[in-house]
Amino acid sequence: MQQHFAVRILVVEDEIGVRRSLIGKLRGVELPIEISGEAENAEQALEMMKKDMPDIVLLDMRMPGMGGYRFLPILSEQFPKVRVIILSGYSDFEYVLQSLRNGAEDYLLKPVIKEDLEKALRKTIQSIRYELEQNSRNISNGMLLNQAVPLLKHQFMNRLLKPQSALQAAEKLGHLGISLDYPGYLMILVRVLDYAKTKSRFLEEPELVFFVFENIVSDTLPKPIHCFPHEHKEGEYVCLIGMPEAENSQSEIADLKVLLECLLDNMRQFGKIQVQLLVTQMFQSLRSVGLVYRQAVEQADIAGAKAQVNYMGDNEDDDWVTEVASELDLDSLVTAIEDRNVKELTGLIQALFDRWKSPRQAAAVAYYALEQSLDKLFVDPESMRQRMPGLSRLLERVSDSVGLGKEMLVLAVQIGEAASKRNQGESRQMISQALKYIEQYYFEDITLESISKKFFLNRTYFSELFKNETGWTFKKYVNHIRTEKAKKLLVDHELRPSVVAELVGIKDPVYFTVLFKKMTGLPPGEYQKTKGG
Numbered sequence: 001m002q003q004h005f006a007v008r009i010l011v012v013e014d015e016i017g018v019r020r021s022l023i024g025k026l027r028g029v030e031l032p033i034e035i036s037g038e039a040e041n042a043e044q045a046l047e048m049m050k051k052d053m054p055d056i057v058l059l060d061m062r063m064p065g066m067g068g069y070r071f072l073p074i075l076s077e078q079f080p081k082v083r084v085i086i087l088s089g090y091s092d093f094e095y096v097l098q099s100l101r102n103g104a105e106d107y108l109l110k111p112v113i114k115e116d117l118e119k120a121l122r123k124t125i126q127s128i129r130y131e132l133e134q135n136s137r138n139i140s141n142g143m144l145l146n147q148a149v150p151l152l153k154h155q156f157m158n159r160l161l162k163p164q165s166a167l168q169a170a171e172k173l174g175h176l177g178i179s180l181d182y183p184g185y186l187m188i189l190v191r192v193l194d195y196a197k198t199k200s201r202f203l204e205e206p207e208l209v210f211f212v213f214e215n216i217v218s219d220t221l222p223k224p225i226h227c228f229p230h231e232h233k234e235g236e237y238v239c240l241i242g243m244p245e246a247e248n249s250q251s252e253i254a255d256l257k258v259l260l261e262c263l264l265d266n267m268r269q270f271g272k273i274q275v276q277l278l279v280t281q282m283f284q285s286l287r288s289v290g291l292v293y294r295q296a297v298e299q300a301d302i303a304g305a306k307a308q309v310n311y312m313g314d315n316e317d318d319d320w321v322t323e324v325a326s327e328l329d330l331d332s333l334v335t336a337i338e339d340r341n342v343k344e345l346t347g348l349i350q351a352l353f354d355r356w357k358s359p360r361q362a363a364a365v366a367y368y369a370l371e372q373s374l375d376k377l378f379v380d381p382e383s384m385r386q387r388m389p390g391l392s393r394l395l396e397r398v399s400d401s402v403g404l405g406k407e408m409l410v411l412a413v414q415i416g417e418a419a420s421k422r423n424q425g426e427s428r429q430m431i432s433q434a435l436k437y438i439e440q441y442y443f444e445d446i447t448l449e450s451i452s453k454k455f456f457l458n459r460t461y462f463s464e465l466f467k468n469e470t471g472w473t474f475k476k477y478v479n480h481i482r483t484e485k486a487k488k489l490l491v492d493h494e495l496r497p498s499v500v501a502e503l504v505g506i507k508d509p510v511y512f513t514v515l516f517k518k519m520t521g522l523p524p525g526e527y528q529k530t531k532g533g
Contacts, residue, residue, distance in 0.1 A: 006034045006197075007032060007034070007055045007128060008056070009035055009054055009056045009057075010035075010036050010038070010039065010045060010049065010054040010056070010058070011023060011026070011035070011037075011038045011058045012038075012039045012040075012042065012045040012057060012059045012060060012071075013038075013060040014040050014041055014060060015060075016040070018060075018110070018111075019040070021112075022058060022087075022112060022117075023035060023038065025112065025117055026117070029114070029121065030118075031118065031121055031122060032125065033121065033125075036054040037052070037054070040063075041065045041066070042059075042065060042067060042068060042070070042071035042074075043065055043066055050265070050269075051268070052268070053079060053082065053268055053269055055082065055083065055128055056084070056085060056121070057075065057082055057083070058085050058087060058108075059071065059075075059084050059085070059086050059087060059104075060088075061086055061099065062089070068086060068099075069098075072084060072086075072102050072103065072104060073102055075103075078269075081270075083105040083124050083127070083128060084099075084103065084104045084105055085104070085107065085108060085120050085121075086099050086104045087107070087108050087112065088108075088109060089109070089110050105127070106123065106124060107120075108120055132201065132203075152443070152503060153173065153178060153228070154228045154229060154231070155231070155440070155443070156176075156443075157169070157226065157238070158230065160180075160240075160286060160289045161289060161293050162372060163287045163290050163291070164330060164372070164375075165444070166286045167286060167287065172443065172503060175495075175499045175503055176503070180226070180240070180286060182243060182244075183243065183244055183245045183284070184242075184243035184245070184249060184282045184283065184284050185240055185241065185282065185286070185289070186241040186279060186282055187238065187239070187240055187241075187280040187289070187293065188277055188279050188280075189236070189237075189238060189277070189278040189297065189300055190227075190237040190238070190239060190277055190278075191235060191275065191278075191300060192209065192213070192235040192237075192274070193274040193276060193305055193307055195209075198272075198274075199235075201272060206229065206234060209273070210229045210237065212273065213267070213271065216266050216270055217239065217263065220259060220262055221259055221263060222252075222255075222256075224241065224242040225239055225240070225241045225242075226239065227240075231440075232382040238293065241256070243282055256279075260279065260309045263275075263277070264277070264307060264308070268307075274307045275307060276303070276308065277308070277309045277310065278296050278300040278310045278312070279310070279311050279312065290368070290372065291364075291365075291368050294364075294367075294368055294391070301392060330369065330373060330376065331376075332344075332348060333348055333369055333370070333373050334373050334377060336412075337373060337412055337416040337419060338416065338456075340413065340416040340417070340420065342413065345409060345412045346409055349366055349408050349409055349412065350405060352365050352366050353401050353404070359399065359400060359404050360395055362405075363391070363394065363395065363404040363407070363408060366404075366405075366408040367391045367411070370408065370411055370412055371385060374415070377419045377454065379430075379436075379437045379454045379455070380433055380436075380437075384415070394407050419456065420456065427468075427469060428469060430455055431465060431466055431469040431470060434451055434455075437451065438451075438477065438481055442478065442481045442482050442485060442505055443485075443503060443505040444505055446505065448475070479515055480519065482506060482515075483504075483516060483519040485504050486500050486503075486512075487520070487527070487531075489504070490524055490528040490531075491527075491528060491531045497509065497513065497516075497524035497525055498512075500512075500524065501524075
């Protein structure tokens with residue numbers, strides 16, 4: 001099954017010698033298990049399980065205090081997914097029968113023999129594995145029936161993180177029935193801790209992890225809330241919460257703080273997922289989503305990987321965030337970077353520092369602008385983004401405006417140097433990147449001019465290169481991808497052709513109809529009736 005699949009076991013036994021013996025035997029069996037902890041009584045085990053839920057509990061029936069017999073119904077009620085193997089002496093056999101009726105998975109007689117322990121564990125692990133596979137298969141089948149629209153939703157939601165496409169993305173989301181028109185917003189940055197191990201519990205499928213996460217969020221937090229997985233960072237999710245006017249939001253924020261603590265517990269208990277939550281301050285514009293996200297990432301990095309809720313500090317000058325995105329002249333910045341025009345770059349960066357009173361704010365704006373320029377300069381901007389030094393590290397090293405201005409200039413020049421080498425790669429690699437880009441961003445305004453520019457290539461040369469490597473003209477290939485995506489939206493989701501046209505990146509519905517008929521032989525409406533029948 002999964003490469004990292006491991007069942008976690010909690011040993012609950014009051015006699016330390018017996019407990020140590022059990023743990024020694026567990027370490028000697030050749031099964032995919034981990035020892036999550038040990039407890040000397042039921043009360044201690046209950047507190048441990050509230051913080052870190054195991055898969056299996058080895059439970060002694062006779063212990064001081066609550067004892068195993070009274071603890072078992074509590075386990076069945078509060079932790080129904082946890083399997084219990086009871087430990088009992090011969091004189092407790094009546095307890096054993098009653099315990100099995102109360103939901104225990106199996107029983108072992110004391111003193112526990114290693115072979116019997118391994119047999120009981122193997123049987124229980126097989127049961128856990130079967131249930132996990134069945135649940136995952138059921139979830140997968142449900143997702144496959146309706147996967148095109150969620151995938152498109154996540155792609156558009158990720159575009160909210162980029163100010164130049166945020167409003168357009170919100171408009172497209174509206175066509176999918178997702179309204180983001182609120183007076184204000186809160187963002188929750190979510191990081192799944194120990195993501196590799198978590199993913200192993202869900203058949204190594206990231207979509208299943210997010211599916212479980214999203215369902216627990218929707219059951220715990222009030223609507224309206226919209227969550228999506230970051231397209232480049234596994235195990236990182238972003239949630240946007242619609243908020244009322246600022247003067248009416250304080251009571252909702254207070255209630256939300258209580259619910260977020262509940263969310264941590266529910267993730268642990270029902271999803272077996274440990275998460276770190278970073279909650280931002282309220283902001284008013286969707287064009288600020290990207291900058292707010294960048295601030296949240298910096299704060300989360302500083303806070304460290306802990307299963308807790310963190311809050312960004314209050315800031316009287318937070319209004320500056322909402323103004324930034326609309327004032328950034330990204331086109332001028334991109335041109336200066338491409339031309340490696342140090343004089344122009346110096347002027348643009350200096351203008352930002354002149355605009356903002358705080359050097360830290362100015363540096364944040366400049367850093368954010370440079371980060372956003374990567375999307376215009378590179379087909380695969382994420383690889384370059386990973387190479388950028390973190391803003392928090394820069395701010396720790398330098399604090400004055402002159403020093404920070406120089407740091408931003410150096411970063412801009414380094415980006416320009418990397419951009420100038422884009423056309424030095426092999427033609428096959430460049431076209432492979434271009435195909436990946438088209439597949440991912442077909443719904444945007446993709447032109448031969450814009451994509452050839454990302455490689456610093458003449459459009460005519462890039463066009464010939466594309467045709468030689470793929471056998472398609474650039475325009476025909478883009479239309480082919482858009483048509484294939486449109487087919488799914490028309491048939492699987494019964495969306496109106498005019499809406500589908502907008503969703504696949506074609507603004508003119510008449511042109512979409514002509515193109516679709518040319519590519520498929522049928523107008524979109526007729527295709528929908530024929531194939532959807």
